[in-house]
Amino acid sequence: MSTSDPIRVGVIGTGMIGREHALRLARRTVGAQVVAVADTDAERARAVATEIGAEVYRSGVDLIDDVDAVVVASWGPTHEEYVLAAIAAGRPVFCEKPLAPTRAECNRILDAEVAAGRRLVTVGFMRRHDPQYVAMKEVVAGGSIGAPLLMHAAHRNVSVPDFFTSEMIVTDTAVHDIDVARWMFDEEIVAVTVLTGRVSRKAKPGFRDPQLIILETESGILVDVEASVNAGFAYDIRGEVVGEDGTVELSESAGAIVKRAGAAHTSVPTAWIERFAVAFDAEFRAWIDVVAAGGTHLSAGPTAWDGYAATACCEAGLESLRTGTRQPVELRPQPALYSTNASTTPTEGIPR
Amino acid sequence: MSTSDPIRVGVIGTGMIGREHALRLARRTVGAQVVAVADTDAERARAVATEIGAEVYRSGVDLIDDVDAVVVASWGPTHEEYVLAAIAAGRPVFCEKPLAPTRAECNRILDAEVAAGRRLVTVGFMRRHDPQYVAMKEVVAGGSIGAPLLMHAAHRNVSVPDFFTSEMIVTDTAVHDIDVARWMFDEEIVAVTVLTGRVSRKAKPGFRDPQLIILETESGILVDVEASVNAGFAYDIRGEVVGEDGTVELSESAGAIVKRAGAAHTSVPTAWIERFAVAFDAEFRAWIDVVAAGGTHLSAGPTAWDGYAATACCEAGLESLRTGTRQPVELRPQPALYSTNASTTPTEGIPR
Amino acid sequence: MSTSDPIRVGVIGTGMIGREHALRLARRTVGAQVVAVADTDAERARAVATEIGAEVYRSGVDLIDDVDAVVVASWGPTHEEYVLAAIAAGRPVFCEKPLAPTRAECNRILDAEVAAGRRLVTVGFMRRHDPQYVAMKEVVAGGSIGAPLLMHAAHRNVSVPDFFTSEMIVTDTAVHDIDVARWMFDEEIVAVTVLTGRVSRKAKPGFRDPQLIILETESGILVDVEASVNAGFAYDIRGEVVGEDGTVELSESAGAIVKRAGAAHTSVPTAWIERFAVAFDAEFRAWIDVVAAGGTHLSAGPTAWDGYAATACCEAGLESLRTGTRQPVELRPQPALYSTNASTTPTEGIPR
Amino acid sequence: MSTSDPIRVGVIGTGMIGREHALRLARRTVGAQVVAVADTDAERARAVATEIGAEVYRSGVDLIDDVDAVVVASWGPTHEEYVLAAIAAGRPVFCEKPLAPTRAECNRILDAEVAAGRRLVTVGFMRRHDPQYVAMKEVVAGGSIGAPLLMHAAHRNVSVPDFFTSEMIVTDTAVHDIDVARWMFDEEIVAVTVLTGRVSRKAKPGFRDPQLIILETESGILVDVEASVNAGFAYDIRGEVVGEDGTVELSESAGAIVKRAGAAHTSVPTAWIERFAVAFDAEFRAWIDVVAAGGTHLSAGPTAWDGYAATACCEAGLESLRTGTRQPVELRPQPALYSTNASTTPTEGIPR
Incomplete structure (x- = not known):
């Protein structure tokens, strides 16, 4: 890879996550070069461009032709336009989650990709690259704990911006857990129930936080997900798969242990960028390798189908949040393009 | 206590748990003396009597008059008769859970105790004496994690006898978690939902194991309980309370850590008698102290009201298991006898 | 045991540890009855006697004839007198460590016991009854980690009284670790080196704390023991045995885990009576069972020989502390009385 | 950095560690380009060159002029020649530990660097870049555990090649712990004692493994290091600093936890390249940044002085291994070039 020319990447959307992705590609991903950025906020685009020596484009769509591969990290409702443009231009495109906020938009992306006959779209479900989730999946797949029966998960955010809504706990927070469940068990989710109860004093008025979300898979595996966004104390991600013969769970992060004043203390992550730093690195490493x-x-890890299915689950979740009842998830038939699994998840390890 | 005469205890029911209780009182509880045992299986009663030097009674009811205090550890449907007889005789009575299998029976026990004007009944919810649960409750009550919002629990049994049914996962297994939730938050449970899905290959045909049970408290705290009875690998009890400002959870049991062949290993409990040995000791220590x-x-820890409320939750749970729907829990008004909390839970520690 | 008469115990010495032992025997040890106490401080003796309903004796020696078994918990230099008197009277005697402060005194005890032809003396090395140390020894003996090569240990006290000296770090603190090493490997210690360096600001002037003590066993196992007595933050006991094929170590105490403010917290013990509560219970349970x-x-666990050998190691340690050099440990030939191991260490578990 | 030209690196020595370094620089270190390699084994050099698209040089010295920066990963006795040549050519040079096997060689390197007036040499003590060691040092420096009094360390290798000797346990294994101690406490080591005892059956005849090495720092901190190289079960690195008011220790690596068959299992590292992968990444990231x-x-982290001091300690250790006695460490006066600390240790975190 170091012998060939680098992949010239354009980043559309330079907000928090977009800037992170641009810096990571530029500074930590050998073989990638961020040459172009675009944002509706030109000032913000310029600042990032200066940090990494990229060119600023007025429009995300214009940028696509001038690069080898595209990262879409703009506001969700704009994803469809950029992803479709990338597909039309034959460019591999890494799209931050969600692929698109509605099933209708995702459908059009699937149709375009199927018509193009190539898997160009990768969705940013980075947990598939987290060493602990990878190890958990290996244990489940290896069979030593028997057939999986249940999964327990918790997804706790320190806090969220003012624009965050109860609905976004499903679509922006729990969406990661939805993808994990589908990927962990290689099964689709068939129903979603969102339960709410006592609300944190730290939630805005009317905000329903935390939520307890129950997912049911095709084979009947029950997955309960605690999703909360005002936890304050930590960015805390937990997961346990219960099988017929044992369990496998994520361990708590291990840093230095300090004993003082009658107690032992370990720090816990307080930022998603810290908790999933290795996963983000591996995600882009895998993507650039596949593109090269x-x-x-040309998709590394989660495909457009995965993005579509996650959005379908989120739509069911939103309906459940509205109605308080269990909602089935309806999926279109899976196009043949997604039936083979040509791009496996690479694991992090020795230099590659 | 060692200066006064010992409390003369009679044990009704000498099956597995009854024998355990008799041995524990005789051999590990200073100030208690087991002088009488009774069982429908006379052979079994005789064997236990010989082990501890007690007298065998033909009938549980007959035994009551000859002792200072009574332990009821017989089959659930017989509890009402023995507990009512003990109340009538003015004897403190420790009744293994459930207080009685139905609300109707429990109601009659409440009525009798209220009429007697004394709290004579203690129910065997031993978790209230487990040091870890006690520490968890202290953290919740102390306020350092803010108001509680959720609780996650798992209750995994290695295996169950042939006579065990899907219903008993609610009434014999999850009943402990129901009591823990009521006690932990000092609130009644207002609704129960029992979910089932994929079934363990180790469950008998038709058996619905595991179950995911959702409890809702008066203030809206959601409690999810995984209850499974064919786990095989461990007697595994887990719990985590999620508050507005932090969490508190039971830690895994800590024994010696062995590192071999690329892995670190710790043993996990495989028997309830092992996991809750300290709690059982403390439970009887507290009971004998209160009686003395x-x-x-004269009740130490869980009262007849606690037994009644747990049974009411179980009835709702059974209806939910039958119907697949959320079931409200309806309770009679709490008699004044139970409104004061005269007997606090003692904690285990230095000799007492 | 509950069917036979209780063992009537007399306790000589009712200071901190003596009072603990008296209360534990009276209140937590079925089958034992503390009927007599003696102390040079008559007031102190009276207070304990009142707590447990025992009689106060003027002299420890006088008390011996009136009881079935004796606990010696007086000041170390007085141990020899009381232990010899108990042996002369044919009474089982539980002697708090050290058996006696010097080899000369221990020698006379050995001689008396050998002459009596019975193992009447038990020394209070309670760690042999701690479930974690027992599990560690089982792993070592089981062979799964191969032959033991090294042991690392730490013994940290929160603080010590004013009368404590640098020498007592060897004789009162590290003496437990010396016994553990002998017991863990079933080997004698052949040399002791005491190293000191930087001194804690919390140590009195001239006090050499902490100490790093190196023990060498017959087969060449090296044991390093950190002994410190002004740790402040915890009563912290650590141990790790390193074998050819793996390691086994004590785990940290497991209580509830609290996550708050970016950190996970667990409490650590701050009192020896808390850390070894189960071991003390088991120690007396075993002793009373053996006596009955x-x-x-009639010795449960550590014998007079174990007490003698520990004192011999401490003498070498004191010489090393004085001289700064490695000191050999010289032992007399082991009398035949101690060559068979008739009293095994009982393990804690279900009621017994 | 991505905007400027990459640093053109030449790697001298392409054995195991040399190849690792070459791959890491080429594939995981943005801003570095490995353009040249050299090895006495031309075949081996060619293989690595092919992997990463570099040119093969006949001689390490020849290569230096054609590159911006040099990595020396050849056999220890050849280090001096290459490092001196790099200094002469004014090239930043990253030298794998040891800087050189003897104090005499290290002295000549110091002299040359002092004469050049620039800190060009970085020594490969990668632990200074390990997040856990960094966190431990921050705790020690922060003062929350009080002044450090002791450190306990263990360094266990799975196995070693046939050419490995007892002496190399000091010079190749414990040398890392020596550097950690110097760095952790910002003090020189003044004495070294190497103890040996029972030998692992897996050690070659005559091989003294494990070793227990005692380091003493200027202020009297005692550091005990278990160094073993036939541990078999894990590449196990442990460390605990004991302060006046608390302790800080490395936690065990946290992967997925599997519960099966009565036990909980976590994997432990079995390869140094796995245990220190993040540290190696950070080490080269820091070096390339400093060079750029x-x-x-131009040294990132450990300087030539650090390499010299570590070698001086190893020489004392070898003498102690030979004689069985405590050996003082004698150091020349520190040249002014090393007195300021211009290159701090960067910490791993968000993309940089």
């Missing part, structure tokens, strides 16, 4: 390798399957 | 101290409130 | 069973070997 | 920034202090 070329071929028909 | 005399007075109006 | 009668016979020639 | 230019200036007088």
Whole structure:
């Protein structure tokens, strides 16, 4: 890879996550070069461009033709336009989650990709690259704990911006857990129930936080997800799969242990960027490798189908949040393009 | 206590748990003396009597008059008769859970106790004496994690006898978690939902194991309980309370850590008698102390009201298991006898 | 045991540890009855006697004839007198560590016991009854980690009284670790080196705390012991045995885990009575059982020989502390009385 | 950094560690380009060159002129020649530990660097970049555990090649712990004692493994290091600093926890490249950043002085291994070039 020319990447959207992605590609991902950025906020685009030596484009769509590969990290409702443009231009595109906020938009992306006959879209479900989740999946797949029966998960955010809504706990927070469940068990989710109860004093008036979300998979695995966004004390991600013969769970992060004044203390992560730093690195490493390798399957990890299915689950979740009842998830038939699994999840390890 | 005469205890029911209780009182509880046992299986009663030097009674009811205090550890449907007889005789009575299998039976026990004007009944919810649960409750009550919002629990049994049914996962297994939730938050449970899905291959045909049970408290705290009875790998009890400002959870049991062949290993409990040995000791220590101290409130820890409320939750749970729907829990008004909390939970520690 | 008469115990010395032992025997040890106490401080003796309903004796030696078994918990230099008197009277005697402060005194005890032809003396090395140390020894003996090569230990006290000296770090603190090493490997210690360096600001002037003590066993196992007595933050006991094929270590105490403000917290013990509560219970349970069973070997666990060998190591340690050099440990030939191991260490578990 | 030209690196020595470094620089270190490699084994050099698209040089010395910066990963006795050549050519040089096997060689390197007036040499003590060691040092420096009094360390290798000797346990294994101690406490080591005892059956005949090494710092901090190289079960690195008011220790690596068959299992590292992967990444990230920034202090982290001091300690350790006695460490006066600390240790975190 170091012998070939770097992949020239354009980043559309330079807000918090977009800037993170641009810096990570520029500074930590050998073989990638961020040459172009675009944002509706030109000032913000310029600042990031200066940090990494990229060019600023007025429009995200214009940028696509001038680069080898595209990262879409703009506001969710704009994803469809940029992803479709990338597909039309034959460019591999890494799209931050959600692929798009509605099933209708995701459908059009699937149709375009199927028509193009190539898997160009990767969705930013970075947990698939987290070493602990990867190890958990290996244990489940290895069979040593028997068939999986249940999964327990918690997803706790320190806090959220003012614009965050109860609905976004489903679509922006729990969406990661939805993808994890589908990926962990290689099964679709068939129903979603969102329960709410006592509300944190730290939530805005009318805000329903925390939420307890129950997912049901095709084979009947029950997954309960605590999703909360005003936890304050930590960015705390927990997961346990219960099988017929044992369990596997994520361990708590291990830093130095300090004993003082009658107690032992370890720090816990308080930022998603800290908790999933290795996963983000591996995610882009995998993507740039797949893009550099070329071929028909230019998606590393989660495909447009995964993005579509997650959005379908979120739509069911929103309906459940509105109605208080269990909601089935309805999916279109899976196009053949997604039936083979040509791009496996690479694991982090020795230099690659 | 060692200066006064020992409390002469009679044990009704000498099956597995009854024998355990008899041995624990005789061999590990200073100030108690088991002088009488009774069982429908006379052979079994005789064997236990020989182990501890007690007398065998033909009938549980007959035994009551000859002792200072009674332990009821017989089959659930017989509890009402023995507990009512003990109340009638003015004897403190420790009744293994459930207080009685139905609300109707429990109601009659409440009525009798209220008429007697004394809290004579203690129910065997031993978790209230487990040091870890006690510490968890202290943290919740102390306020350092803010108001509680959620609780996650798991209750995994290695295996169950042939006579065990899907219903008993609610009434015999999850009943402990129901009591923990009521006690932890000092609130009644207002609704129960029992979810089932994929079934363990180790469950008998038709058996619905595991179950995911959702409890809702008066203030809206959501409690999810995984109850499974064919876990095989461990007797595994987990719990985590999520508050507005932090969490508190039971830690895993800490024994010696062995590192071998690329892994670190710790043993996990495989028997309830092992996991809750300290709690059982403390439970009887507290009971004998309260009985020896005399007075109006002769119950240590969980009262007849606690037994009644747990059974009411179980009835709702059984209806939910049958119907697949959320079921409200309806309770009679709490008699004044139970409104004061004269007998606090003692904590285990230095010799007492 | 509950069917037979209780063992009537006399306690000589009712200071901190003596009072603890008296209360534990009276209140937590079925089958034991503390009927007599003696102390040079008559007031102190009276207070304890009142707590447990025992009689006060003027002299420890006088008390011996009136009881079935004796606990010696007086000041170390007085141990020899009381232990010899108990042996002369044919009474089982539980002697708090050290058996006696000097090898000369211990020698006379050995001689007396050998002459009596019965193992009447038990030394209070309670760690042999701690479930974690027992589990560690089982792992070592089981062979799964291969032959032991090294042991690392730490013994940290929160603080010590004013009369405590640098020498007592060896004789009162590290003496437990010396016994653990002998017991863990079933080998004698052949040399002791005491190293000191930087001194805690919390130590009195001239006090050499902490100490790093190196023990060498017959087969060449090296044991390093950190002994410190002004740790302040915890009563912290650590141990790790390193074998050819793996390691086994004590785990940290597991209580509830609290997550708050970016950190996870667990409490650590701050009192020896808390850390070793289960071990003290088991120690007396075992002793009373052995005494009640009668016979020639009335010692439960550590014998007079173990007490003698520990004192010999401490003498070498004191010489090393004085000289700064490695000191050999010289032991007399082991009398045949101690060569058979008739009293095994009982393990804690279900009621017994 | 991505905007400027990459640093063109030459790697001298392409054995195991040399190849690792070459791959890491080429594939994981943005801003570095490995353009040249050299090895006495031309075949081995060619293989690595092919992997990363570098040119093969006949001689390490020849390569230096054609690159911006040099990595020396050849056999220890050749280090002096290459490092001196790099200094002469004014090239920043990253030298794998040891800087050189003897104090005499290290002295000549110090002299040359002092004469050049620039800190060009970085020594590969990668632990200074490990997040856990960094956190431990921050705790020690922060003062919350009081003044450090002791440190306990263990360094266990799975196995070693046939050419490994007892002496190399000091010079190749414990040398890392020596550097950690110097760095952790910002003090020189003044004496070294190497103790040996029972030998692992897995050690070659005559091989003294494990070793227990005692380091003493200027202020009297005692550091005990278990160094073993036939541990078999894990690459196990442990460390605990004991302060006046508390302790700080490395936690065990946290991966997924599997519960099965009565036990909980976590994997432990079995390869140094796995345990210190993040540290190696950070080490080269820091070095390339410092080199790219230019200036007088082109060393990132451990300097030639650190390499010299570590070698001096190893020489004392070898003498102690030979004689069985405590050996003082004698150091020349520290040249002024090393007195200012212009290059701080960067911490790993968000993309940089």
